[in-house]
Amino acid sequence: QTSPTTHTKFGHYYDISKKMSPELCQSVKWHSFYLHEELSAEAGMRVWNMNSGYARLLQSIQRIISQEGFDGSDPQKKQRNVLRIGIQSLGSPLWGDDVCCSDAPEDPHSLTKFLYALRGLLRKSLSACIITVPAHLIQNKAIIERVTNLSDMVVGLESFIGSERETNPLYKDYHGLVHVRQIPRLNSLICDVSDTKDLAFRLKRKLFTIERLHLPPDLSGTVSRASKQELAGSTGLLSSGCGAVAMGNRHLDF
Amino acid sequence: QGKFTLLRDTRTDGSFLVHHFLSFYLRAGCKVCFVALLQSFSHYSIVAQKLGVSLAAAKEQGQLVFLEGLKSCLDLLFGEEEQPGQPSPLQFLSGSASDLRALFDFVRVSLTPSAPDSWKGPVLLVDDLSVLLSLGAAPVAVLDFTHYCHMFVCCQLKGNVVVLVHSNEDSEDEENELVVTSLCHHSDLILWAEGLATGFCKDVHGQIKIIKRLSLRQAAEQDLVQIYQYKIQDRNVTFFARGLSAAVL
Secondary structure, three states, rough: OOOHHHHHHHOOOOOOOOOHHHHHOOOOOOOOOOOOHHOOOOOOOOOOOOOHHHHHHHHHHHHHHHOOOOOOOOOOOOOOEEEEEEEEEEEEEEEEOOOOOOOOOOOOOOOOOOOOOHHHHHHHOOOEEEEEOOHHHOHHHHHHHHHHHOEEEEEEEEOOOHHHHOOOHHOOOOOOOEEEEEEEOOOOOOOOOOOOOEEEEEEEEOEEEEEEEEOOOOOOOOOOOOOOOOOOOOEEEEEEEEEOOOOOOOOOOO | OEEEEEEEEEEEOOHHHHHHHHHHHEEEEEEEEEEOOOOHHHHHHHHHHHOOOOOHHHHOOOOOOEEEEEHHHHHHHOOOOOOOOOOOOOHHHHOOOOOOOOHHHHHHHHOOOOOOOOOOOEHHHEEOHHHHHHHHOOOHHHHHHHHHHHHHHHHHHHHEEEEEEEEOOOOOOOOHHHHHHHHHHHEEEEEEOOHHHHHOOOOOOOOEEEEOEEEEEEEOOOOOOEEEEEEEOOOOEEEEEOOOOOOOO
């Protein structure tokens, strides 16, 4: 059990039953990219040998980075801020990619090429990016491995809904497991690997908590411990963050 | 001299070996061509500084030729039209060529000795080869590239080649496994860093298998296999025999 103070140390409070207040949105400078509202291919856009949705997203990000000076091109800028990028459901059909639809996608390299180019953009600018990928939909596991290798930090969320763990008394306080699959090893030989490998999450109306999973004491002679091996077909969300800024916090409060 | 070394990692990150070889060869006075595909120049520079080598100085003196893959990719995608005489080393990304000839040409030009050069044997270092597959290169193209490099650097120039690949047991990435298996057969030395089968341990970060492929040169010879465990620290890596970690003794 984590002590209450760690909850207040990190994170922001939200209320998932309400929408964000408009004043909050207006006071902050933000950009959005919705593929289906983008204009058709700009004149002079070179052939990139990549899914056009990803190509346009890359161009949009690069444009924001250079126009807003996140690449250090404007030394006069007083306030140095970090550009935070969030990309939702990368790889899903919403981006025009069929990697989630078939085992042999039309262009299996689009997603990884996009991630590589994005990595380049992030490395040379003051920005951090968090991406969600519906890993449970991608049948070609080789692509998942490549996506993992191209990311700095990889965290998997495995929900208990629909799996046999939902009724397991071991997990009754939680909604799912958190798998830390990769942590960044930037600018250093060593990386900060935490001791804890068993983490579970709970989604409440106002807080998202991640806690260490403790096995209860084995009091009964017949109780058997549930195996912690991942179920092969479990529903899950895999989110990967590529960033110039290493994210090493174990407890993430959203 | 003339050795092809394969760095391989499974369930762990073997890049500490790349940092080691980079600073080792630079300190030895060799001319190094470093094809760095996965990380930025500053990342390697900061770690090299901890190991006592300045990459910026080496680059300035002409000892180190550094290809920053991420930057080349951005130049290709966002930059101006390339000059006809200077194709980008990562030209295969734009789809105009399906082989890695441009990349090999870059290596060849970097390591061909020019008259006033006083450096010792040339070295090619690649981190890491598996990325090329992710970027759309066919496994055959990757193997051709390594073969050309092997012939040119090891056989012709009597230099050394060190290449890092990732591999996982139960990996479903067949293309990658194909490349790794083929490279294992053609390597003189294999350094295989593996995460411990029992899971993470604070004092032992992994085990390294050192395979000297004596069978490659001599028909009747057996490969020599040595296994050590290691712990990575801020400025160096300590190796010890299995089970004899300082924490245990």
